[in-house]
Amino acid sequence: MTFQTSLKSALFGLSALTLAATGALADQLADIKAAGKIVAATEMHYAPFDMLENGEYVGFDRDLFDEIAKELGVTPEYQDLPWTSILPGLEVKKFDFVLAPVTMTAERAERYAFTLPISDATVAFVQRKGGPLSTPEDAKGKTVGTQKGTAQEIQLQAFSDKIGGITIKGYGTPDEAYADLMTGRLDAVAGSAPLLNYLAKTRPADFAVVNPPFGKPTYFAFVARKGEGDTLIAAINEAIKKIEDDGRMKALQEKWFGAATELPQEMPQL
Structure with a gap:
């Protein structure tokens, strides 16, 4: 050949x-x-x-x-x-x-x-009605929950670094974080705005979204x-x-x- x-x-x-x-x-x-x-x-x-x-x-x-x-x-x-x-x-x-x-x-x-x-999917905070946050920056020094292994968790950590420190707690599901928010174990929960707006809309006596969102548009x-x-x-x-x-x-x-x-x-x- x-x-x-x-x-x-x-x-x-x-x-x-x-x-x-x-x-x-x-x-x-x-x-x-x-x-x-x-x-x-x-x-x-x-x-x-x-x-x-x-x-x-x-x-x-x-x-x-x-x-x-x-x-x-x-x-x-x-x-x-x-x-x-x-x-x-x-x-x-x-x-x-x-x-x-x-x-x-x-x-x-x-x-x-x-x-x-x-x-x-832009990230924001939700808190109990009448909670301690007036702006996203007020989360400095507070305890905030979010779902583990998500892009929202990564953005929350970046925002924590930017404003000088947030104590972050990870949860398996958003529902678990909302439950701890209601019992006072958390000051706020970070998640995508559509989820948090839905939560506040369906339970207005319990939750309020902190505006504006703190994450980059996603x-x-x-x-x-x-x-x-x-x-x-x-x-x-x-x-x-x-x-x-x-x-x-x-x-x-x-x-x-x-x-x-x-x-x-x-x-x-x-």
């Missing part, structure tokens, strides 16, 4: 491997459509995005993804998992998609494929596996755009958040 023939054979083999890899990466959407279902995971303790009411899964994410699944022509199946197991579970293919609202960060974008934004999105999930993300983004354009997104925002918010229709700079 001549060197030229060997080179041609090697190049042909490389091309075949490249095409095979490309095909494999494009298979997830086709596989989901062939199965007729998409399995999505979230933590159902993140009101108003994901909640259990009398054992039934409800919330903004459920309503929105039901509409997305209709556009894809598949049936959604939902799994309730602890937040700390959701992104690792996606990576090892325990389910197809992450329905939990994931804060969009540059670090996460290196590992996961984000959809277009589905909600604002967004929530859904997540798929990077590479393999690219075709799925593209299809879901088209569905999100359609849902925004025909008014369904606005209706869902008003239903769950009390007001509609305009969202980017292109990927934001992270």
Whole structure:
């Protein structure tokens, strides 16, 4: 065999491997459509995005993804998992998609494929009605709770460093932090503004949001596996755009958040 023939054979083999890899990466959407279902995971303790009411899964994410699944022509199946197991579970293919609202960060974008934004995620404080904070800076020297392992926890730590010190307590779920806030073990809880606004709206005698938010403007999105999930993300983004354009997104925002918010229709700079 001549060197030229060997080179041609090697190049042909490389091309075949490249095409095979490309095909494999494009298979997830086709596989989901062939199965007729998409399995999505979230933590159902993140009101108003994901909640259990009398054992039934409800919330903004459920309503929105039901509409997305209709556009894809598949049936959604939902799994309730602890937040700390959701992104690792996606990576090892325990389910197809992450329905939990994931804060969009540059670090996460290196590992996961984000959809277009589905909600604002800017971080703020909530306190008991009549609590000690008039501005976010008043949190200096106070004890503040937040959910462990979240982008909100990272932003709270950065804000603590900026203003000179906050005692931070981590919790498994926001509900656990709110319970300690009500008993006086915390001065405030840090979380994304939509969650805190919903909490104050539904329990106005107990909670009040501290304005303005202290975090940098950020967004929530859904997540798929990077590479393999690219075709799925593209299809879901088209569905999100359609849902925004025909008014369904606005209706869902008003239903769950009390007001509609305009969202980017292109990927934001992270």
